[in-house]
Amino acid sequence: MNSKFRPINVLTDFSENPFTFFARAPILLAGDHEQYNAMTIGWGSLGTLWGMERPTATVYVAPARHTFEFIENAKFFVIMTFASSMVADFMGTYSGRDIDKAKTLGLTVDYTLHGCPYFVEATTVMECEIMYSAPLDSAGFRNQVPKRLYENFPAGIHSVFVGEVVAMWERK
Numbered sequence: 001m002n003s004k005f006r007p008i009n010v011l012t013d014f015s016e017n018p019f020t021f022f023a024r025a026p027i028l029l030a031g032d033h034e035q036y037n038a039m040t041i042g043w044g045s046l047g048t049l050w051g052m053e054r055p056t057a058t059v060y061v062a063p064a065r066h067t068f069e070f071i072e073n074a075k076f077f078v079i080m081t082f083a084s085s086m087v088a089d090f091m092g093t094y095s096g097r098d099i100d101k102a103k104t105l106g107l108t109v110d111y112t113l114h115g116c117p118y119f120v121e122a123t124t125v126m127e128c129e130i131m132y133s134a135p136l137d138s139a140g141f142r143n144q145v146p147k148r149l150y151e152n153f154p155a156g157i158h159s160v161f162v163g164e165v166v167a168m169w170e171r172k
């Protein structure tokens with residue numbers, strides 16, 4: 001990990017409101033040393049699963065996203081926050097299919113101990129090991145909220161990705 005960052009224990013030192021964390025529109029990145037893609041992620045949750053002391057980050061990615069192809073095949077993903085909302089605006093508007101978003105924004109790639117890429121300009125980096133993924137099943141839509149949303153959602157029904165938070169760093 002880059003020396004500009006210090007590790008945080010999410011179980012004792014994470015002070016953000018988990019209900020509003022994803023409203024900050026962080027950046028989700030999946031990939032490896034060869035290739036990766038990143039996009040803005042607004043839907044997700046922080047909590048626990050399969051162990052009281054196993055912190056998890058859950059994200060929802062639509063199949064039309066270029067990032068989907070990467071996270072489907074990845075072992076890890078990272079969720080990053082940035083000081084400037086410009087990164088989220090750009091990463092959430094353009095697709096990695098069309099342009100190199102990181103290059104356009106002038107972001108620098110480095111790698112976690114697990115070999116997952118992240119951007120050195122981030123203010124926090126949360127690294128997650130994917131434990132579970134599956135498409136949301138429309139048979140499970142229990143009220144009008146998901147039914148109405150997907151009536152007109154060209155990017156397709158999201159898949160859920162549950163990651164165990166294996167490390168987190170913040171900028172020194």
Ligand SMILES: Cc1cc2nc3c(=O)[nH]c(=O)nc-3n(C[C@H](O)[C@H](O)[C@H](O)COP(=O)(O)O)c2cc1C
Binds near residue numbers: 025065
């Ligand atoms: C604020 C914001 C939040 C977003 N949240 C999500 C999300 O939770 N899940 C998702 O699939 N797409 C989400 N998107 C859309 C993707 O970020 C967007 O389609 C992006 O261009 C996909 O890039 P890619 O094709 O390079 O993966 C969001 C976009 C914005 C602007």
